[in-house]
Amino acid sequence: MKALWNSAFGLLMIAGGLLGLMLPFGKMATERGVPGMLWAFIVSCGAGSVLLLALALRRKLFPLTARRLRYFVITAAISYALPNFLLFSAIPHLGAGYTGIMYTLSPVITLVLALLLGVRKPNLLGIAGIIVGFAGALIVTLTRGEAGRPADIVWVLIGLLIPVCLAIGNIYRTYDWPEGSGPIELAAGSHVAAALMLLLGLGLTGQAGSFALLPHMPLLVLAQVVSASMMFSVFFRLQAVGGPVYLSQIGYVAAAIGLGSGVIFLGEHYQLLTWIGAVISVVGVLMTTKAQAEQSSSPRA
Numbered sequence: 217m218k219a220l221w222n223s224a225f226g227l228l229m230i231a232g233g234l235l236g237l238m239l240p241f242g243k244m245a246t247e248r249g250v251p252g253m254l255w256a257f258i259v260s261c262g263a264g265s266v267l268l269l270a271l272a273l274r275r276k277l278f279p280l281t282a283r284r285l286r287y288f289v290i291t292a293a294i295s296y297a298l299p300n301f302l303l304f305s306a307i308p309h310l311g312a313g314y315t316g317i318m319y320t321l322s323p324v325i326t327l328v329l330a331l332l333l334g335v336r337k338p339n340l341l342g343i344a345g346i347i348v349g350f351a352g353a354l355i356v357t358l359t360r361g362e363a364g365r366p367a368d369i370v371w372v373l374i375g376l377l378i379p380v381c382l383a384i385g386n387i388y389r390t391y392d393w394p395e396g397s398g399p400i401e402l403a404a405g406s407h408v409a410a411a412l413m414l415l416l417g418l419g420l421t422g423q424a425g426s427f428a429l430l431p432h433m434p435l436l437v438l439a440q441v442v443s444a445s446m447m448f449s450v451f452f453r454l455q456a457v458g459g460p461v462y463l464s465q466i467g468y469v470a471a472a473i474g475l476g477s478g479v480i481f482l483g484e485h486y487q488l489l490t491w492i493g494a495v496i497s498v499v500g501v502l503m504t505t506k507a508q509a510e511q512s513s514s515p516r517a
Contacts, residue, residue: 227458232465234443238447240478241436249429253305254418257414259444264409265408268408287397294388295410299382305374311484313475313479316470324346326383326386349503352500383464389452399451403449403451
């Protein structure tokens with residue numbers, strides 16, 4: 217277990233797989249009338265509560281300093297409340313698999329932001345990978361969702377906002393990581409903050425009454441809470457071990473889970489062009505990952 221806790225690849229596979237489960241769970245919930253904002257609240261409230269309880273039982277509750285509070289609020293907004301609300305709102309219109317493909321843009325956007333902020337300078341392979349990744353994403357975008365059910369372009373654009381938020385969050389969480397803080401406490405605090413934001417949003421938009429839907433799907437709610445709690449405890453550890461660019465690769469694992477579950481269990485169907493675009497995006501991330509490895513292993517000037 218200790219070896220896994222220190223393995224970036226192992227953490228990547230676990231976090232990406234658990235993240236991918238949010239897609240079919242979210243589609244099943246929204247098909248039963250649950251608003252996207254409420255299901256995003258379930259994710260953050262469930263994960264935050266379970267992780268806080270785990271810290272309390274281990275007597276490792278943390279002091280709420282101004283630095284931590286700032287980190288919790290900003291991380292909650294850009295990494296969880298907004299992207300998860302967009303995710304669960306878009307799934308009914310785009311399909312779980314297609315929405316999951318949006319995750320494949322996160323690594324490329326994260327790398328672009330890292331380059332713009334001077335975190336790393338690209339080599340030719342890295343630049344080529346970025347171009348290939350965007351080309352694949354553009355092809356996927358043009359197919360506009362499930363075969364025979366083209367989505368409104370507005371929902372496609374909303375879907376594209378998801379990886380942008382995730383990429384910004386990937387960079388921010390590394391940049392402003394509070395010194396001396398552990399991954400579990402940061403995950404717990406950020407999700408509690410996100411849950412409070414989403415609860416306020418439900419009240420302001422008049423959707424608070426939708427909580428009455430949840431008792432009719434107890435097993436689905438439980439499955440989402442358990443998977444989200446496990447995922448985010450691993451997620452922050454991966455951030456510390458692998459860094460923001462490597463962390464962003466969970467999007468590809470999540471997209472694979474989303475596509476597979478959408479096709480096999482939810483009866484979704486996608487055009488050949490969608491699959492081609494997804495494969496091209498994967499080629500792009502493999503190129504950027506190889507470029508990152510080459511730069512990391514090369515001696516610094």
